[in-house]
Amino acid sequence: MIGEGDREALEAAASRTVKFAARQVVVREGEALSQCTLLLKGFVHRFKDTEDGRRQILAIHIPGDFVDLHSYPLKHLEHSVAATTEVEVAIFPHSAVRELTARSTALTELLWRATLIDAAINREWLVSIGARSAEARLAHLFCELQARLERIGQGDRNGFDLPLTQIDLADATGLTPVHTNRMLRRLRVRGLVEFRERHVFIHDLDELRHVADFDPGYLFLE
Amino acid sequence: MIGEGDREALEAAASRTVKFAARQVVVREGEALSQCTLLLKGFVHRFKDTEDGRRQILAIHIPGDFVDLHSYPLKHLEHSVAATTEVEVAIFPHSAVRELTARSTALTELLWRATLIDAAINREWLVSIGARSAEARLAHLFCELQARLERIGQGDRNGFDLPLTQIDLADATGLTPVHTNRMLRRLRVRGLVEFRERHVFIHDLDELRHVADFDPGYLFLE
């Protein structure tokens, strides 16, 4: 989501790096934050729990993503953040972000832009959950992750590692785990994609994208 | 979403005001933009159409909202924008926004923040559509609009004008118009809320919020 050169400049401004164990909750909903988190290694997801015990995953982050950059202008988060896998992150105190943005409007726009791409992904998920079939939702999620991961060199058009459970996929797509399982089977039987042992094997990316009604424009990859 | 004082300062930077007729499409998906739009009067909504003809409404904007401020860092939009009612908007060329942000980092953060509150609303809609029942989704939407409209003096805890059709509500909540109609009836029979003649009559806001699992924190109204 952020270019390599800028990323290194930013990493220099990081105060330190921190590791979290898999499945650890990093930020709890409503918490006030005084720092931002850049994901260096591993996966992180953001989510919200409803009163009746359902969990909605709001975003899945991959290395290079700012996980909670929006906490800088907003001061606190209205959702939780958890480590999906074991992760390593770089910490940016809000004060450091303030100094960076005071010095360069170009960098400010870069950071702003990163949060907006995040929002664009949120909107596409809205379309998926609100208007696409269960099968298409899953296909769309795979397409999105394929495009984003290929960009950072963690996958190609034949597949990528995806350290999620079927329960996670269900929580991300607004489905039940049981139905998720059945739709994965259908996608597999149709020869489009196979999700097995934390890896997505893509057998026909073009057809998968067609089934998913996927257009990568919303990712603003260039 | 933006304070009165800042709003007037911004209005001074607007190049001009423009009116649109109800139901007119203002920006089409994918269009490159060289200006931003501040909504002064009326309602605007943003949406995306899927290949198979379904429409997902992504956001409903009320006076005081920046409708497409994210077009400034992103340069083009990945969704469409339409006037819900007859509207009046103030136009800000991107060049004017650039000058404003170059001059004041505080203002930049204010604008950035506005786009992030927008994103927070997107996320709450994700939770609604992904994890709440049809009835709760509608109740939640009413609660959100109540809170936002009350803040700008266009409603109170007893109700507000809402210039949407049931079809619009359906497109916003990921339901069909028929089911939307039935759930509206249920909410009415339960004595919670009544939507009639483009007006929402709230009969029991506390209970409505409870049914909706509504917590206004995500709106950052303070």
Add this chain to the structure above:
DNA sequence: CGGATCGTTGACCTGCGTCAACAGAAGTGG
């Protein structure tokens, strides 16, 4: 006055949820 658009309702259908069972993998404590 004719044609859209919208709201409403009934009858029926289906995609997805629920419940339940079980096997395999992966922790966990002794």
Add this chain to the structure above:
DNA sequence: CCACTTCTGTTGACGCAGGTCAACGATCCG
């Protein structure tokens, strides 16, 4: 190291929330 739980994935049977189809007023508008 092994028993023991816990977490996953998988499948079947069944139920229901919400979708689909259809009909018909009401309203608006040219």
